[in-house]
Amino acid sequence: WPGSGAGGGAGPVRLAGMEGQELPYVLIDCIGGRYGVYEDHAEFMEKYFHLITMKEYLENKKFLSKKIRAIYMWYHKPVINEELLQSLPNLKIVASSGVGIDHLDLNLLSSYGVKVSNTPFVVSTDTADLGMALMLASSRRLVEGYQLAVSPDTEYFPADWLGTEVSGATLGIVGMGTIGYKVAERAKAFEMKILYHNRNQRNKEEESAIGAIYCKKIDDLLQQSDFVLLSVNLTPQTHKLIGKRELALMKPTATLINISRGLVVDQDALVEALQNKVIKAAALDVTYPEPLPRDHPLLKLKNVIITPHIGSATKKTRRLMMENMMESIQAGLTGLPIPNEVLL
């Protein structure tokens, strides 16, 4: 069983050997290049699947359209629309990379009887780590500091160049799912005071394990936090969850950290809040769109750090994502319960 060992939480991945059978046909966007399935991943996958790129499919639709039974959606590609679904009569399952599924029309897929899976657990530690990295980098002015250290104009390091402490500060986590909880576990070791807001309160043991205090009203969290970290998923309910009103409730010394989705924040309101020092700073792994247009005001602000959506961007995690997706596809094609199935 070539599946790799235990990874981000869901247990060891087991992939069925395919001796004596024709390998299932799985549609992907492409291999390699800026958006494609990684070449070393493809090499591994080809032991279990016939990988068909979009290019190959379009060149031989007549034959391939009936053969394709699964789509391996790597970073939102290939794009799935009604036209594609209509031309793949034997499509059973779409495996999507990452945890976010806001880019999928679940109702549409369901109407065609196609199942969906994501990779919710394997991304959680890397994303929590990045949340902590952004909080520390922002608070201690790490990127600015680096620029000062390497700038050709630097003659000395000024004594009055200061950041602010993370240790002992108050962190407000909006969205206490798997990722939010892992952020809290890490923040606790920095002796941070942890507040959280969530649709549902966590149970007492979970709360006391990390010393987290529930804020039923998001306002209470916003008013007390030195750092506000967003780790919700994007749904119609969380769209523009943080807008002008919420930003104004935050302390003027507070920092907003977003590791969820760009659309959870009203970006124009954020620009205004940062320009007018309504809040101190922001650190964003996600924006809308990605990348931002090159003339966007967020790129010009001094009190913002932006990273290029790298929450799960480590070799190990991406490998585990691939293996989890393959496991889901195999289960979907053999009629077994699908690990990490996304239900409507």
Add this chain to the structure above:
Amino acid sequence: MFRSKAFSLLKLIPLMPGQSDLAYKLIHPAIASHGHRCHRRSVDYRQGYKTCPSSAEGRTINAPQTKVMAEEELPGVLILDIGGTHGVLENLAPLLKKHFCLITMKEFLENKKEMSKKIQSVFVFECRPTVDRELLESLPNLKVIGNSGVGVDHLDLKMISSFGIKVTNTPHAVADSTADIGMALMLASARRLVEGCQIAVSPDTKYFAVDWLGVEVTRATLGIIGMGSIGYKVAQRARAFDMRILYHNRNRRRKEEEEAVGAHYCEKMEDLLQQSDFVMLVVNLTPETHKLIGKKELGLMKPTATFINISRGAVIDQDALVEALQNKVIRAAALDVTYPEPLPRDHPLLKLNNIIITPHIGTATVQAIRMMAEEAIANMLSVLNGQPIPSEVLPK
């Protein structure tokens, strides 16, 4: 301010291995406990000091500190300057003025005859003023050098001691913020945060490539070289990331301390170097630790490993580090300290793309700077009042 300013006078605390053998230690509760863990002793610092006959030079203060003393009666403290590029930060001056008559180098040099007798202490902030033999010879009443910060490698301890002058540092005030910077550098390096920021804002960026990857921190192996207060706090933080923690130290920590952070002792530094994904240097700079990490040690590290330095630049052989990074002997480095600081602008370290350098900001927070001043003040006063000294640094 995240911490209260209540000041506790005396507190009996368990000694950590390796610390000097004092029965009592002055601990500022703001240093000892943070955030919402608030058990404050609200003893007002303005209680009268007890004279302590155990103090070496037996200097005593008779008047209790509750009496408001005229500025001239306060002991003189020499500083480089207030404000400016290298001076004591302006908001720290009032803290010093509560207990001392503040004398800048300029004032001293302009009126040596009168000032030299007044100066009983020197507050060294960011390694300034330079304490040399000439200065010490001109300050007959100097009793203590109070250093802001924990590192004292810029002070000639033997020479200062030969004048009968004590040296103190601020180990408690620096620990959290320096441990935080260690974690910040490790995370930033592993996840290629600085590069990522550059891509996110570059005018040439048209898309974010999906094959742009960093390395994991969670569940990786962290090797801590130097497990003092700062190293231990790094271990506490790293444990929450499920890291496997190895450490190398002059002395092994107690079993309970090891178990509390899940740290494994490596008696031989080589074992730590060979097994770690991240190697973090948290030692002080002494003749023994000078160039502790050189070509041999870098060669023992994994080619996928990251080297992090939050101690002193001179603890590593910088040329060997350049070579190791250029030849991919190790994956990357993240340095808060170099030798010198700043590096010459044409130094090869500045040109490498697998390195992050920060401008020695381990304690550069509003809160830490203030706590360091408070801790230094408490130490200097303890010497002048003939009391047990919380953080005296003795020459070897």
